[in-house]
Amino acid sequence: MALKMLVNLQEEVTCPICLELFTEPLSLGCGHTFCQTCITDNKEADTSPGGESSCPVCGIRYSPGNLWLNQHVAKIVGRLREVKLSPEEGQKKDLCVQHEEELLLFCKEDKKVICRLCEQSQKHHGHHIFLTEEAVKECQEMLQAALKRLRKEQQEAEKLEADIREERTSWKHQTQTERQRIQTEFNRLRSILDGEEQRELQKLEEEGQKTLDKLAAAEAELAQQSRLLKELVSDLERRSEWSAVELLQDMSGIMKWSEIWTLKKPKTVSKKLKRTFRAPDLSEMLHVFRELTHVQCYWVDITLNPFNLNLNLVLSEDQRQVIAMPIWPVKYYNCGILGSQYFSSGKHYWEIDRCGKTGLPPSVTSRTVYNHSLLTTTN
Template identity: 70%
Template sequence: MASKTLANLEKEVTCPICLELLTEPLSLGCGHSLCQACVTLHNEKTGKDSGCPVCGIRDPRGNLWPNHHLADIVEKLREVKLSTGIGKKGDFCALHGEKLQLFCKDDGKVICWLCERSQEHRGHHTFLMEEVAQECQEKLQAALKRLRKEQQEAEKLKADIREDKLSWKYQMQNEKQRIRVEFNWFRHILENEEQRELRRLEKEEKAKLDILAQAEAELVQQSQVVTELISDLERRSLWSAVELLQDMSGIMKWSEIWTLRKPKTPSKRLKKRGLCASDLTTMLELNRELKDIQGYWVDFTLNPVNLNLNLVLSEDHRQVRPVPIWPVRCDNYGILGSQCFSSGKHYWEIDVSSKTAWVLGIYCRKPVKFAVNRSTILSNPFSRYTPQHGYWVIGLQKKLEYYAFDESSAFDPKVLALSVALPLHRVGVFLNFEAGTVSFFNITNHGSLIYRFCKCYYSRPVYPYFNPWDCPAPLTLCPPSS
């Protein structure tokens, strides 16, 4: 009821020109009231003598007067509409008090039906607020769906990034650990080389100082002799002529022939060893190469099949030693590994720390294309160890003589003397089948390269070859865990 009353009252105080609540109302003689601005605009368009825009009655414009009472009613009406529950700002027009039911797309505003007819929105594209709201709601739901999908994608990417972070962190930790281990090993190598060089210098220093001490002792002894000679000669210089002539001691003769014997002394210039950065770089590169090669370590044992009578094999088939067969002399102490290779890369190590003679490498069974003189084999047991006979081996004889048995066109192998810095206690063998190489490493000396056979050709699968020779100490095949 109150809403209807307000609506009727609002119609009475609405300007017939702008269709909005009167602003500074002016009343005509006919009783109608207009906004002051609307009267001025109407007069400019129609002239001062035109009639009332509502009823058309002509009335001189001088009869217009400000209707303050009506202005107070309009103001109170606005206050009532805003203060009542019906006229909340969110649901009703603040200007007209009517319910907001339309939407002006041109101005992007929610308006009432009076606003639509006003001068401000006349001719604009207006639509029912519910229809526009429904359209907005559909766009909102589509945007929400798209954004939720984007959010899910973002969460998935975040999870992937977290997983990548953990993966990279794990990889970096492993890489840091590998670098620490590798550089600790390099430091260990360098420290060992440093200690070995210092021990060499200390040994050289001791030898030089011993020579100088011996030379000094000889000079002290000769100095004492000279002092005694000088003392005797000074005493004799005081003798009489008869005493001098009757002296039969021979001291005069001895003093005439005595000369200083200069002792042998070492050179004052220190002979520096040719150790330079390139040597260390080569050593470290070889060590790095060996660490990679050790990743191809294969686990096998010695083959007990067709074991020679002069060999004894341990229970685990990893150790072999020779035994004498009196009165028979035997030159063949060889034994093969239990596994053969026809491709790939393979590595193994052998402990020879107690032995004074041995032969190690690989063997490939080959048909002999020429006759071998048995007397030659008996006189030179190394004649069989040639690549043309299927052997790529190195060996030790007489405790300190290391050899490589390389290719030769003659019956006797081409024996190459090897320079080994430290006695071999443990030897690593690396077979690269496709590359045609067999490499031997001195594990005792930080994995330094002993010798490498190149351009090897294998017509058949190859076997690891071991020969403890006639040295009674055992030869041991090392397991990978060692």
């Protein structure tokens, strides 16, 4: 009788989730109690968008903040754990509580271990009853199958986790490499700009110094001519005070100097610099660069189709280059050669390096070919 009461008490303080005695029991507003770990880590609880969950037993909504520690149940569990079964009582732990018969059968519908008398009762009438050994075997098989599936899932999860770690490492490496490349390229550009700046400044200095030297030489020459003219004028002024006889006697010399003297004008020097530095429009260059970067995501690899090759053309082995060899006078196609790839929709980008001005320009063509002689093209 005491054993039956003990078993009933144990059922009352058993967690419905882990089926073990309560550990730090928490109670809900509906009155049901669970282990703290079981109710807080319950992944199967229906959680509403507002953060509320439902009781695993009755389904009533509750807020995780309204859980409270049930001290009364905790004390009962503590006392129950202290109870030590005697050897005689321990031998009876596998007996039916109601009939005190050995538990040898398993009810599939109720999922309980029962005795022979329970099997014959109205409660289990029409139920599928198995020997405990058979039920345990089936349960073990199901358990092993579940373990096998979960271990496989675990391996896949570990592999995916490793793949993600590897991908993160790869992305970090790519980012670091690209960062270094960008810094290197901009340092190179800065170095080029600094070099160009020094060259432009040197050219400006050379041109300015050369012009200043010319102006200095012209200024010195004009100064010398001014001194000579000053002396000549002074001499003529002095002679103008001479007597008539003296003036007439030296008239030829005076006229000779005045007639042969001509002012030598310096060469004209441009008042503007021969060349002025014009910096390239970096904003326009960056705009074009960004546009090219944007279309790179639509890049496609195009090869040429050797099966519709014009007989006047020679295709390279990698099917990427074609050379005109005008051997045959007849043009078999309006278009020299087609690409192997075709597209029915979407955006696509490729580049063509065209050398020379002979032949048709690159075109986008449809797949419609009339008698192998006409292609509809769009330039």
